[in-house]
Amino acid sequence: MSDTKQNPEEQAFLREYQAQDFERPSVTVDVAIVTVADGELRVLCLKRPDHPFKGAWALPGGFVRMNESLEETAARVMREKAGLEGVFLEQLETMGEPARDPRTRVITVVYYALVDAAELQTSSGADIELCWLSVPWKGERGGSAEVRGEDGKKLPVAFDHAEILGLVMKRLRGKLDYAPIGFELLPERFTLRELQEVHEAILSRKLNKHSFRRKVLASGLVSPTGALEQDVDFRPAQLFRFKKPRR
Amino acid sequence: MSDTKQNPEEQAFLREYQAQDFERPSVTVDVAIVTVADGELRVLCLKRPDHPFKGAWALPGGFVRMNESLEETAARVMREKAGLEGVFLEQLETMGEPARDPRTRVITVVYYALVDAAELQTSSGADIELCWLSVPWKGERGGSAEVRGEDGKKLPVAFDHAEILGLVMKRLRGKLDYAPIGFELLPERFTLRELQEVHEAILSRKLNKHSFRRKVLASGLVSPTGALEQDVDFRPAQLFRFKKPRR
DNA sequence: TTAATAGTGTCTCTGAGACACTATGTG
């Protein structure tokens, strides 16, 4: 802004720039808000009230405002569409196929958020829902994901959002065993069984109990609180707390 | 485009849409073209002829055209600025701080490319150069990277491109031991020593020879060609070829 | 008491690193 005195050296740039100026893509941010409830992956979806893809389910999103960073847009979408603040939020991928939105050129920067299911007291009307997120492939191969309703039936997904959800799962599976992201899906105090169930939900496979406990305890990322879990019909497990790694 | 009959349900979208319509960010693609020469990481940089950051070094880039996907833009930049075609190219991250370009709002989608040094017959004028890429942090911690010239002196880097190069290195280091990316930086036939040197350059640390060979050979991703390397003053090593994994 | 889960002891297998060795090319 301090540099706009129109000196001659700026001409070349402006020539190229003006040429592009008459038509620019729109830029939006979409957010995949992921959680685990009852050992199953969920993702927050909105039912589209309008064309295109009317009636299909889509990720919440919004236009990037001129004075807002991408991360700020993502945080605003989280606040406005899901009432969430201060949760784990990370950029995933930018989708830019010219025809991905049939109306006009829309480039969308996708973020994903990880949330404790208890925080998502979704106002769950008919138009906003925590849908099941199911992944029809193993490991980190990749591919599209599917969205299902209460009844387990596949729901129609708008735009390229099924592909996006596939990328979310690929990222989560890849990141899970070297980054502390499982904790983001749990309340402040949790049992090691709950943490293992979160990992199993993300990976879609059973893990070895002893190995899992050894690795988590050896990581130094959890500390026992001394308290025990409540309201279970069997031996209660110890509650742990996530200990932020000092960098 | 088949859907623009202005039915009443589309009004709501258009209302929100028009409100944003008067001002949109520009979208560009920047590409970090990375290679390894003489066991050292290099990146292709252009010296900026104009303000802002006149004289500083920047990654090649270009505006996204309206009918072009992001990947196509990246491929076009590769072709136009470096004369490269058909090499490894992957999306990295999208940078969107409102003030990252002092002139106007520019959101840039960053790709990185991996190239065999021999293919980069850079027309190496004074304004385009294969700069040294040095990384002042260990492991996958992250942070900005530095760009150096022939003489080893740090060069000024334009925009947020030092941060971008840090992200490139973080991605490369993280990806190196589970994805076959080392091969992308080598000619079709290579020795295991050359492959190890590429890995060591990316990780900035020495690797155990025996371990490395065991892992590479066990991976099933290389096959021996039977031929031996030429023009060395000592016992020549066997040449291997990268074997594409069947999915 | 039984049922169910929490939590552990111990064995095996596999892969990484350390070290030393043999093999094979050039000069």
Added chain:
DNA sequence: CACATAGTGTCTCAGAGACACTATTAA
């Protein structure tokens, strides 16, 4: 021959999985 690097044999150590066992709570 000496020399430099290619390539391997073998030991140790650490982490993951398998299996079986003990511990602790509710009902």
